[in-house]
Amino acid sequence: MTFAELGLRAELLRALDDAGYSVPTPIQAKAIPTVLQGGDLMAAAQTGTGKTAGFTLPLLENMSRKDVSGQKYRPVRALILTPTRELAAQVHDSVRTYGKHLPLRSTVVFGGVSINPQMMTLRKGVDILVATPGRLLDLVQQNALQLDRVETLVLDEADRMLDMGFIHDIKKVLKLLPKQKQTLLFSATFSDEIKQLADKLLNQPELIEVAPRNTTAERITQRVHPVDRNRKRELLSYLIGDGDWKQVLVFTRTKHGANRLTEQLQNDGITAAAIHGNKSQGARTKALADFKSGKVRTLVATDIAARGIDIDQLPYVVNYELPNVPEDYVHRIGRTGRAEREGVAVSLVCVDEHNFMRNIEKLIKTNVEKVVVDGFEPDPSIRPEPIQLGRQNNGGGRGRSAKPGGNRARNSAPSSARKNSNGGRPNQKSRQRRA
Template sequence: MSFASLGLNADILRAIAEEGYSTPTPIQTQAIPAVLKGGDILAGAQTGTGKTAGFTLPLLQKLSANPKVVTGRRPVRALILTPTRELAAQVFESVRTYGKYLPLRSTVVFGGVSANPQMMKLRGGVDILVATPGRLLDLVQQNAVVLKEVEVLVLDEADRMLDMGFIHDIKRVLALLPKQRQNLLFSATFSNEIKDLADKLLNKPTLIEVARRNTASERIEQTVHPVDRNRKRELLTHLIKQGDWQQVLIFTRTKHGANKLTEQLSTDGISAAAIHGNKSQGARTKALDDFKKGAIRALVATDIAARGIDIDQLPHVVNYELPNVPEDYVHRIGRTGRAESEGVAVSLVCVDEDKFLRDIEKLIKRDIPKEVIEGFEPDPSIKPEPIVLGRSMTIGRNNGGGNGGSNNGGSRRPTLGAKPKPKTAGNGGKSSGGNNPSAKKPQGATRRSKPKKPVVKIG
């Protein structure tokens, strides 16, 4: 099947060809005709499947095929909401790339940078707006943007938006939109909260799934290397040097951990940079650009900051620390094995993380192969210790062994010890080194306060 057979016009096909693409991915084959048909869509596709083009291409086709004649400032006709700045920038780049031969205007707005240039762009009028919820609502309050004529709403990576606590912002945005519109909801995983959101938001949606729910790509070679907690850094350096890895994305649970590991890798002679919520937008952009062009070998990231990282043929992803939320494992390793490329995902797992590993394997419905690296055999006498995510947040304390599980052993999100404070798992909230309540919150990818199980009421 070709892109031409999906109903896209010559100008869009020309832009696609110039990017070197000729055959649509499975999600694109299903989503493009469905979006063009006009109904609501609920699409389940993990990262790396081409889902961004799956909604940007038909969106461009719909808007260009039905131009809106307006007097004065042209209105926003399509709104794409994303959870993070990096993902917003990536989606906007896709819109701009594939729509470069169309008479449509687009722009992106997110926090962490000055709002004035964004307001200037909006003042000139745009057809397609890509935005993070926080900055969008700020601009609405400043009367910089009106959403009364939006024809299509896209919620990209909706599962992550719920994880970050954006449900209240989403409800506020929905109240600003016309009731008659097309809704497209894309999610890498399907949780009960996503199903609830879909039930409230979508009208008889077409369901599109290109992989089994909550599963990792079959093109990704997954391996667990058991190792003692105090030898992880040594093993990581060994793997990078012995394997001559020139480009590796490494995940930590906290921002402090990302900074510390970056310094340690640099000491070991491996060029590295960190990317997380406490970094300025300029620093995050530079780190990502340096990584893409090969100026640094290792990019150390937290979960939220890594959303939107789109690197063709990224060969290696390393879980230096396993995530405490198993769905995050799927998102992490989805950075490699994208499109038709092969990828390798390595997890360095100490005894403290055994419960995390079991939860991940239960989610993806498979056992991940274990391989002990010679010279790094774990010491069987070492006992599990609680995992500290921040200054006052500990997983595994007083829960019968302290290996990261909940008290009843069955909760998907672990019981958190100590005094309750905002979540600090290095994925958008305050982490160690960032728990100061007076610290300035990053905009755009800001975590809103979130109950353990969000109640989704949309209307």
């Protein structure tokens, strides 16, 4: 099958040809016809399989069928919501890439930068808006836009958008939208709880799953290195140096942990930068740019990066600390092995995290290979210790002690009154919304 057979107009086919794409991926082949028909959709596919094009291409096609070139003011007709700034920017890049031959206007808005230029752009009118929820609601309060003409709503990384950290803002946004609209949910993972919640928000949605739910890509080689908790940094530096790893994305649970590990790696002679919710947007953009260009060898991140980094040839992902929510493991390692390339995902697992690893293996239905590195054999006399847990996807929250290696309920953390950089709103429950 080709993109032309899917019913896309010539301008979109030209843009795809310019980008070097001619054959749709499985998720694109299944999602595009459904979106073109106008129905609601829940689509699940592994990361790196082209989900973004699966909704941007038919969205652009449907919107192009209405001639708006003569309209003086352009109301927002398509709204795409993402959980992080990086992912919002990435999605908007795709909208611009595929829509460059079309007379449609688009923009992206998120926190961490001045709101005034965003307000000016929106007041001129745009057809397609990509946004993070907090900043979107701020702009609505500033009377910079109205959402009563939206025809299509897209929730990208829908599992994160519908969890307790975002659901309150999502419900606020839904009240601003017309009742009659198309709603599209795209994600790599859908828990049963999220599916039940989505059924209440969508109208008889079609469900597309191009791979078993919550599975990882076969082209990713997964490996666990058992190691004592106080030797993880030493082992990480050894692996990077001995293996001559040139580009490594490393995940920690907390922002403080990311900063500390970055300093330690730099002291070991390994160029490193940190990216997390407490960093300014300028610092985050620079860190990511330096990492992509090779100026920085190691990028240390909290789970904010699992939903916003798209590097086709990223060879290595390291779980320096395992996530306490198993689905986050799928998103983390999905940063490698993208665009049909091979990748390696390594997890450094101490005795405190054994239950985390068992829960992950249960979710992905795979027993990950355990390899003890010579010289880093775990000490069997060391006992498990409690792990401090907030909502660990970006290292935020006040934290709470978990039982040794235990897995805490997804929404049981106390709410926080901190403001987030996604629009200045308080956090909700366990999933902190700092984007």
